[in-house]
Amino acid sequence: MSEEIARRGMMLVLSSPSGAGKTTLARRLLEDDDGLEMSISCTTRPPRPGEQEGRDYFFVDHDRFIEMQSQDAFLEWAVVFDNRYGTPRKPVEDALSMGRDVLFDVDWQGAQKLRGNAARDVVSVFVLPPSARALEERLRQRAQDHEDVVKKRMQGASNEIQHWEEYDYVIVNSDVERSLAFLKAVLAAERVRRDRQTGIDPFVKSLLADL
Amino acid sequence: MSEEIARRGMMLVLSSPSGAGKTTLARRLLEDDDGLEMSISCTTRPPRPGEQEGRDYFFVDHDRFIEMQSQDAFLEWAVVFDNRYGTPRKPVEDALSMGRDVLFDVDWQGAQKLRGNAARDVVSVFVLPPSARALEERLRQRAQDHEDVVKKRMQGASNEIQHWEEYDYVIVNSDVERSLAFLKAVLAAERVRRDRQTGIDPFVKSLLADL
Numbered sequence: 001m002s003e004e005i006a007r008r009g010m011m012l013v014l015s016s017p018s019g020a021g022k023t024t025l026a027r028r029l030l031e032d033d034d035g036l037e038m039s040i041s042c043t044t045r046p047p048r049p050g051e052q053e054g055r056d057y058f059f060v061d062h063d064r065f066i067e068m069q070s071q072d073a074f075l076e077w078a079v080v081f082d083n084r085y086g087t088p089r090k091p092v093e094d095a096l097s098m099g100r101d102v103l104f105d106v107d108w109q110g111a112q113k114l115r116g117n118a119a120r121d122v123v124s125v126f127v128l129p130p131s132a133r134a135l136e137e138r139l140r141q142r143a144q145d146h147e148d149v150v151k152k153r154m155q156g157a158s159n160e161i162q163h164w165e166e167y168d169y170v171i172v173n174s175d176v177e178r179s180l181a182f183l184k185a186v187l188a189a190e191r192v193r194r195d196r197q198t199g200i201d202p203f204v205k206s207l208l209a210d211l
Numbered sequence: 212m213s214e215e216i217a218r219r220g221m222m223l224v225l226s227s228p229s230g231a232g233k234t235t236l237a238r239r240l241l242e243d244d245d246g247l248e249m250s251i252s253c254t255t256r257p258p259r260p261g262e263q264e265g266r267d268y269f270f271v272d273h274d275r276f277i278e279m280q281s282q283d284a285f286l287e288w289a290v291v292f293d294n295r296y297g298t299p300r301k302p303v304e305d306a307l308s309m310g311r312d313v314l315f316d317v318d319w320q321g322a323q324k325l326r327g328n329a330a331r332d333v334v335s336v337f338v339l340p341p342s343a344r345a346l347e348e349r350l351r352q353r354a355q356d357h358e359d360v361v362k363k364r365m366q367g368a369s370n371e372i373q374h375w376e377e378y379d380y381v382i383v384n385s386d387v388e389r390s391l392a393f394l395k396a397v398l399a400a401e402r403v404r405r406d407r408q409t410g411i412d413p414f415v416k417s418l419l420a421d422l
Contacts, residue, residue, distance in 0.1 A: 132421030158422045188396035210343030
């Protein structure tokens with residue numbers, strides 16, 4: 001009965017300063033939406049206890065990572081504390097072409113690189129904290145009262161927030177359920193965007209032929 | 212608690228061939244959404260029984276309509292069977308600047324004119340019938356078996372559908388509740404688009420100042 005139109009998936013890119021609640025939102029969104037999967041990065045850092053190959057990361061050695069870079073196998077990559085992290089292109093491309101959406105939890109630099117490599121597929125959302133005080137409270141809880149760590153994170157938050165204007169959508173996360181509803185609406189709406197529904201053109205052609 | 216960010220309203224433009232269910236969708240959407248109002252047109256045709264000034268139409272005489280045209284007071288206007296119909300600019304502009312959204316039920320020509328006059332405010336959705344047969348059945352019910360009327364409407368539907376590519380979103384109306392959910396998602400998502408949230412810039416400035 002309900003007409004299923006083939007579509008190309010989207011890359012849903014979430015950024016925010018740490019402490020704004022992005023990780024919780026991402027987890028909840030993945031739990032509630034069967035058509036959405038998390039992007040899994042490659043990394044050269046060793047697995048931590050409990051981390052699983054192919055679920056948390058693809059663990060590769062330095063030489064293999066460099067080889068993949070030279071093969072243009074990453075949508076974006078970065079060096080963090082001597083370790084390399086990268087988003088492999090192939091699994092994302094496979095998901096998109098099967099009409100599945102892929103979630104990215106990246107900072108403004110990662111978002112810029114993804115846009116640069118796949119502009120038409122990227123839908124980007126910036127999550128803002130409701131106030132500086134709310135952000136500080138959350139960071140303080142996490143840092144367990146190490147004042148210098150809190151200060152450094154507040155500075156980091158400020159740097160991140162300055163890139164809010166590069167995003168398609170902006171959500172002020174004053175309430176998790178409300179923010180989650182907005183994210184679900186973004187997913188649902190972007191799925192019926194004309195240019196993502198690859199099956200609409202043949203559908204209309206056949207409709208017009210029958211009229 | 213929940214941060215209310217000031218925003219500029221959008222013009223939600225719905226088009227479809229007659230018989231695709233657009234009128235039902237528009238009515239249901241207006242019933243369920245307090246932030247959305249129907250655009251009310253000016254017309255030179257006389258009121259029909261039961262029609263109310265300011266609710267169904269603004270009824271104006273021919274001279275007044277021409278005067279309004281010369282004052283550029285319409286976002287779009289058209290002549291249909293010797294009568295003039297137009298969308299007055301002022302009430303729409305007032306609604307948008309108060310953060311209210313305005314719904315337009317117009318054909319592809321009306322949609323083109325609205326885009327031409329207010330591109331940044333327009334969000335356009337094309338509603339397709341699930342099949343030629345479903346459309347024909349609905350038209351046949353309405354036309355009460357006047358075969359020539361059905362044929363004319365099928366031709367009209369074909370002309371209208373050929374403009375589907377001009378729209379931001381496309382919905383195949385195989386199920387009213389499902390289509391309604393998509394329309395609500397489009398409204399909710401477009402409301403958190405960065406460039407519609409006029410209050411985000413001052414909000415972020417104050418947030419950064421507090422960090």
